[in-house]
Amino acid sequence: MTRGGxxxxxxxxxxxxxxxxxxxxxxxxxxxxVMGAGVAEVAAAAGYRVVLxxxxxxxxxxxxxxxxxxxxxxxxxxxGGPPVPEVLGRISYGTDDAVLADAAVVLENTTEDRAxxxxxxxxxxxxxxxxxxxxxxxxxxxxxxxxxxxRHPERVVGTHFMNPVPHKPLVxxxxxxxxxxxxxxxxxxxxxxxxxxxxxxxxxPGFVSNRILMAVINSAARLVEEGVASRADVDEVxxxxxxxxxxxxxxxxxxGIDTVVRSLRVLHEFTGEAQYEPRPLLxxxxxxxxxxxxxxxxxxxxxxxxxxxxGA
Ligand SMILES: NC(=O)c1ccc[n+]([C@@H]2O[C@H](COP(=O)([O-])OP(=O)(O)OC[C@H]3O[C@@H](n4cnc5c(N)ncnc54)[C@H](O)[C@@H]3O)[C@@H](O)[C@H]2O)c1
Numbered sequence: 549m550t551r552g553g554x555x556x557x558x559x560x561x562x563x564x565x566x567x568x569x570x571x572x573x574x575x576x577x578x579x580x581x582v583m584g585a586g587v588a589e590v591a592a593a594a595g596y597r598v599v600l601x602x603x604x605x606x607x608x609x610x611x612x613x614x615x616x617x618x619x620x621x622x623x624x625x626x627x628g629g630p631p632v633p634e635v636l637g638r639i640s641y642g643t644d645d646a647v648l649a650d651a652a653v654v655l656e657n658t659t660e661d662r663a664x665x666x667x668x669x670x671x672x673x674x675x676x677x678x679x680x681x682x683x684x685x686x687x688x689x690x691x692x693x694x695x696x697x698x699r700h701p702e703r704v705v706g707t708h709f710m711n712p713v714p715h716k717p718l719v720x721x722x723x724x725x726x727x728x729x730x731x732x733x734x735x736x737x738x739x740x741x742x743x744x745x746x747x748x749x750x751x752x753p754g755f756v757s758n759r760i761l762m763a764v765i766n767s768a769a770r771l772v773e774e775g776v777a778s779r780a781d782v783d784e785v786x787x788x789x790x791x792x793x794x795x796x797x798x799x800x801x802x803x804g805i806d807t808v809v810r811s812l813r814v815l816h817e818f819t820g821e822a823q824y825e826p827r828p829l830l831x832x833x834x835x836x837x838x839x840x841x842x843x844x845x846x847x848x849x850x851x852x853x854x855x856x857x858x859g860a
Pocket of ligand 1: 578579580581582583584601602603604607657658659660661668685686687688708709710711802803804807811
């Protein structure tokens with residue numbers, strides 16, 4: 549895998565960088581949902597050959613469409629990046645994980661379910677070569693829990709990418725007690741090569757970001773349930789009083805209400821703290837298939853953004 553300051557590097561108006569030259573080594577992205585599609589896109593835009601894996605062709609088709617739409621929109625807003633067809637041509641799609649044998653880096657982005665994700669890591673470990681770097685993207689599951697079922701826990705590092713991946717330059721890198729120093733260095737170098745900065749944090753449930761954020765989202769849901777404020781007004785307080793670009797309920801819609809509930813459950817299971825028990829408002833939305841931006845409506849009836857809200 550090529551590292552370091554590459555030729556052909558360009559910086560766009562919004563500050564995110566493209567490294568447009570081709571890089572050695574295949575990056576395998578396991579899980580083609582909201583996050584996997586974004587991670588595959590930025591790795592391909594940086595010059596890597598990417599193979600994106602999921603369990604069904606339908607999920608892969610949806611990811612292919614999302615990547616094409618995202619790249620096209622970004623190329624219009626920020627011309628000067630790598631040509632869209634070239635980036636799309638670097639990504640292949642599949643359901644057969646035998647390709648992991650050839651990967652230099654595996655970026656796992658499967659559903660936030662602790663037992664299922666741990667099994668995925670056992671399988672990744674079995675299929676890929678000893679020199680492969682293995683990164684887990686999880687909202688809240690401790691990396692040690694995912695790594696300790698594998699033969700090489702020292703190479704498993706947490707890479708908590710932020711959503712939407714193409715617009716978020718910082719990745720929360722999680723080092724477990726079992727992670728080798730060299731793995732942290734390798735993942736940090738890799739992230740730099742795809743234009744991402746790393747902040748390295750310890751291995752607590754939810755890490756820094758979601759230990760705090762999920763408690764805030766759950767509290768926001770509770771205030772709405774109790775009739776203290778409307779959904780729109782809860783978000784407005786955060787936007788206008790604190791200068792946050794989005795309120796907590798809009799953020800929940802962006803993340804996906806199913807993923808929020810799964811993350812809260814993981815936090816509740818690992819910490820035992822009642823503040824992480826998913827609120828009925830969120831559970832009800834999941835039961836009704838209102839999962840947020842990915843299904844068109846969630847806490848708010850429309851995709852998240854300033855001024856949205858149903859006033860409930
Ligand atoms: N959505 C967010 O804002 C966000 C942000 C940061 C981190 N995360 C974390 O990233 C991970 C992925 O989140 P997401 O929002 O993309 O979830 P998602 O539900 O949109 O997508 C998960 C994908 O993984 C696939 N999958 C499940 N098991 C698989 C397997 N064995 N092999 C291959 N594919 C498999 C599913 O079919 C699905 O397409 C989760 O752990 C989540 O907590 C999410």
